[in-house]
Amino acid sequence: MLGVFRQEIKMQRGSWLVWTLAVLCLAAVYVSVYPAFASDAKVVTETFAKLPQAVKNAMGTGGFQLLNFPGFFANVLPIFMLAGGIQAANLGISMTNRDRIAGTSDFLLSKPLGRSRIFWQKLFANLILLMATSAALIGGIYLGSRLINADSFSSSTYLMVMAAFTFVQCWFLAVGVAIAQIAGRIRNSIGVSIALCFGLFVLAMFSSVVGDETIRYLTPYKYIDLLKVVQEHTYDIPHLIVGVAVIIVGTALGWLLYAHRDVEAA
Amino acid sequence: MTAAITTHDLTKRYGKSRGIEKLNLEINEGEIFGFIGPNGAGKSTTIRTLLGLIKPTSGSASLFGEDIATNGPRLRQRIGYLPSEVFYYDNMKVSDLLRYSASFYDKPKKEIENRMYQLAKLLDLDLNKKIDDLSYGNKKKVGIVQGLQHSPDLIILDEPTGGLDPLMQQTFFDLLRSENKRGATILFSSHILSEVQKLCDRVAIIKDGKLVKVESMKTLRASSYAKIRLELAAPAAKSSFKLAGISNMAAAGKNVSFLYRGDVNAITKLIAKLPLTNVWIEEPELEEIFMHYYKTDNN
Numbered sequence: 432m433l434g435v436f437r438q439e440i441k442m443q444r445g446s447w448l449v450w451t452l453a454v455l456c457l458a459a460v461y462v463s464v465y466p467a468f469a470s471d472a473k474v475v476t477e478t479f480a481k482l483p484q485a486v487k488n489a490m491g492t493g494g495f496q497l498l499n500f501p502g503f504f505a506n507v508l509p510i511f512m513l514a515g516g517i518q519a520a521n522l523g524i525s526m527t528n529r530d531r532i533a534g535t536s537d538f539l540l541s542k543p544l545g546r547s548r549i550f551w552q553k554l555f556a557n558l559i560l561l562m563a564t565s566a567a568l569i570g571g572i573y574l575g576s577r578l579i580n581a582d583s584f585s586s587s588t589y590l591m592v593m594a595a596f597t598f599v600q601c602w603f604l605a606v607g608v609a610i611a612q613i614a615g616r617i618r619n620s621i622g623v624s625i626a627l628c629f630g631l632f633v634l635a636m637f638s639s640v641v642g643d644e645t646i647r648y649l650t651p652y653k654y655i656d657l658l659k660v661v662q663e664h665t666y667d668i669p670h671l672i673v674g675v676a677v678i679i680v681g682t683a684l685g686w687l688l689y690a691h692r693d694v695e696a697a
Numbered sequence: 698m699t700a701a702i703t704t705h706d707l708t709k710r711y712g713k714s715r716g717i718e719k720l721n722l723e724i725n726e727g728e729i730f731g732f733i734g735p736n737g738a739g740k741s742t743t744i745r746t747l748l749g750l751i752k753p754t755s756g757s758a759s760l761f762g763e764d765i766a767t768n769g770p771r772l773r774q775r776i777g778y779l780p781s782e783v784f785y786y787d788n789m790k791v792s793d794l795l796r797y798s799a800s801f802y803d804k805p806k807k808e809i810e811n812r813m814y815q816l817a818k819l820l821d822l823d824l825n826k827k828i829d830d831l832s833y834g835n836k837k838k839v840g841i842v843q844g845l846q847h848s849p850d851l852i853i854l855d856e857p858t859g860g861l862d863p864l865m866q867q868t869f870f871d872l873l874r875s876e877n878k879r880g881a882t883i884l885f886s887s888h889i890l891s892e893v894q895k896l897c898d899r900v901a902i903i904k905d906g907k908l909v910k911v912e913s914m915k916t917l918r919a920s921s922y923a924k925i926r927l928e929l930a931a932p933a934a935k936s937s938f939k940l941a942g943i944s945n946m947a948a949a950g951k952n953v954s955f956l957y958r959g960d961v962n963a964i965t966k967l968i969a970k971l972p973l974t975n976v977w978i979e980e981p982e983l984e985e986i987f988m989h990y991y992k993t994d995n996n
Contacts, residue, residue, distance in 0.1 A: 434800040442786070534784030538843075541748050541780075542801040543773035693751040696741060697784050 435539075435549050439556035442529075443522065447560045450518040454511055454564065455571050461507050462575030468503060469581070500581040501589045504572065505657035508592065511568065512599045512652055513632050518564065519600040520624035522557040523607020527689055528617050534697030546690045554608065554682070561604060565597040588661060595655040602651040602674055603628065605681030612688035648673050699762065701726045701851055701882035702747065707756035709742050715906045716742040719756065722901060722908065724884060726761075726850075729877050731897035731914070732886040739906040740886040741781065744855050748778060760851065774803055777849035781856035783840040787829035791817075794828060795843055802847040813846045819868065834860040841869060845876065852876060852883045858892060870896055891980055924979040925964070926954040930972035940967050 527550070530536040539549060573589065607624065610617075617623055631650040638646035638653055647653040647670060654670040702724040709716035717739040724730045734740050745751045747758055749769040758765050760772045785794050792813075799809040817824050820838045828836065837860040844852065852873070858866045873896060877883055887893050893900055893914075900917055902909040922944075929951045938946060942959030951974075957964050968976060 434797060438797060442788075533786070534782065535786060537750065537778075537780045538783075538785060538798070540750055541773065541776075541778045542798070543770050543776075543803075544801055545770045548770075691752065694745070696745065696780075697782050 433552060435544070435552040436556045439526075439553045440560065443557065443560055446521075447564065450514075451564045451567050454514055454568050457511065457514065458568060458572050458575065461504070462572060462579060465500065465503055465576075465581060466579050469500075499661075500576050500584045501592050502658070502661045504589075505592050505661045508595060508657055509632070509635070509652060512596055513628055515561075515564065515568075515596050515600045516603040516628040516631075516651070517621075517624045519561055519603035520607040520610075520627050521621050522560065523604040523609075523685075524611045524617055524620040524623060526553045526557055526608060526611065527685075528611040528620055531616050531695075532618060536694045537697060540694050547686065550686050550689050554604075554686075557604060558601070561600045562597070565593075565600065568596060569593045585664075588664060591660045591664065591666070592657055595657060595660075598655065598671075598674060599651045601678055602654075602681075605678040605685070608685035609681040609688075612685050612692070651677075699726050700724060700759075701728070702730075702758070702760055702884065703762075704743075704747075704758040705756055707743070707746060707758050708754045709739075709746055709751060710754045715739075716754075717746070717903075717906045720903075720906075720908055722911070724882065726882050727877070727880060728899060729873070729883040729885065729897045731893035731900035732884060732903065733888065733890060733893050733900055734903035735888055738888075738903045740888075740903060741855055742906075743903070744778075744853055744884070744886060747853065748773070748776070775850040777844035777847065777852045779837075779840045779844040779852075779854045779857045781859065783836045785828045785836065785839060787827070789828050790824070791822065791826055791828060791831070791839055792824040794839065795824070795846060798843040799846060804847050809847050812848060813842060816842045816846060816872075819872065820865065832860075834862065834865070837861055838865075841872075845872070848879070848881075850881055852881050853886075854884065855886045856888065857885070858887075858889070866892075889980075922956045922958045923961075923964075924954070924977075925957055925968070926952070926977040926979070927968065927971065927973060928952055928975035930974050933971055937971060938967070940964065 530539060540546065569590070572593070576584075603624075606627070610623070610627075611620075614623075632652055634646060635650040635652035638644075638650065651674055654667070654674040656667055659665065659667070700723050702722065704720050704722045707720040707722075708718055720739075720743060722743075732740050732743070742751065746753050747760065747765060749765055761775065763772055765772060789797070795813050796810070799806060799813065802809065813824075816822075817838075820841060822835060822838045822842060826835075828839070831839065837857070841857070844854075854873075858869065861869060870892075873883055873885075883896075885893060885896060894917070897914050899911060899913050901911045932948075932951055933953065935946075935948070938953070938955065940957075940959075940963060942957050942964070944956050944958070946953070946955040
């Protein structure tokens with residue numbers, strides 16, 4: 432029954448492991464430098480306050496504000512979101528594109544299984560992998576905070592901040608799935624993923640520099656104002672709604688196109 | 698006799714380009730049915746439409762009396778398919794791929810696995826090798842096993858013998874005959890007439906997307922041509938080639954070529970009287986068969 436799901440997990444687990452270890456290593460680096468930042472919080476804040484306004488805006492924070500452990504990670508999470516986005520976009524694109532490039536579509540789609548079933552099993556498998564990366568990162572950073580004896584902080588604030596990583600991954604997974612069906616054969620899925628994620632990341636920085644709220648709606652990196660989450664414990668609902676809508680539309684479009692397209696001979 | 702495959706005005710167009718046009722076909726259960734045509738005639742398009750890999754522009758098709766549009770996945774439980782080009786997951790072992798293929802079918806896993814071992818032994822296929830390490834011919838054997846291991850009721854083969862050596866081709870044909878004896882219907886698509894001639898009860902000829910003729914093999918054998926080319930020691934007169942059944946003769950100095958349909962003993966006697974340095978007797982191109990299929994012979 433879940434043959435396609437299991438096969439998808441098997442095929443992606445090597446790549447998943449590499450990505451997850453990479454973000455965990457990055458997390459370990461930032462966790463390890465946090466004590467230095469925390470001990471000289473005042474100095475760090477004053478140093479960053481002296482940076483040109485454009486640079487501060489580009490960092491998306493208006494200035495590096497340490498606040499506390501979740502606040503520190505709110506400042507550095509965009510880098511993780513970039514990496515996580517690339518991982519998710521690549522999974523989304525290659526989920527169905529891989530079969531087209533490798534010529535294995537005939538093998539799979541001539542089996543007694545409906546295309547919808549194949550699509551949802553593959554999507555579910557990739558979603559599980561991304562959730563596993565998120566869980567590893569969230570758990571890993573939290574464990575790191577205990578190891579470095581970071582000051583106690585609100586778990587709910589921490590989770591609200593880190594949920595942005597998960598949300599961005601879901602967004603790029605859905606968009607990747609849609610791109611794979613719209614664009615046809617994509618020989619270099621990782622290249623497309625990097626271009627997509629970097630492009631939207633730069634757009635996010637641009638939106639911070641110019642202070643344009645409209646542009647915030649176009650890039651998933653700005654759907655959640657991380658410092659606002661730390662300071663006010665709240666999300667921007669309109670931006671979240673747009674993000675969720677993109678996830679739903681991207682997934683639905685990918686599914687419908689996959690279910691009805693002609694399978695070209697390899 | 699119930700029909701295994703029925704198509705009614707089945708049409709597939711790719712924009713303005715034609716795929717197949719108003720194809721009406723009926724293949725009975727238990728038949729070995731040949732589907733021949735030149736490259737680009739529409740054989741693969743027809744097969745891929747029957748399997749649900751491509752959607753028809755118009756018309757309909759049914760397998761075992763059920764519409765493929767509404768019952769595709771259920772019908773594919775009864776189908777074994779071997780495509781012309783085989784591609785599998787390179788990092789998998791052969792046995793793992795075959796077990797993965799078997800996992801989609803409702804039949805008892807043990808039964809399919811036993812059949813997998815039987816077929817692998819018959820075809821001399823190493824189940825422990827990785828797909829990536831296999832030659833093209835061995836990948837084709839994997840395709841044969843994955844298409845037959847679940848003992849399907851309908852076997853669809855799209856130019857299946859590419860990559861197989863002549864001995865293995867013979868083994869494959871014997872295998873198909875035993876599957877047919879078991880009760881399986883076989884749809885065998887090829888552009889090689891001799892393969893179809895060896896195996897099939899009836900044959901459909903398709904050209905430019907249209908069905909030209911459905912014929913029994915007996916009738917097709919009686920009307921098939923041989924392409925004969927001679928290299929002579931000295932030019933021969935045209936009168937040396939007066940024999941009913943010779944057509945399309947071309948002579949250039951010492952080289953003579955023609956098509957022949959008739960008693961092979963008669964043409965052999967005629968050729969033997971000529972001062973030969975070399976002789977070629979070949980199966981004609983399918984295009985040549987189509988061009989001369991219903992024309993009268995001339996000397």
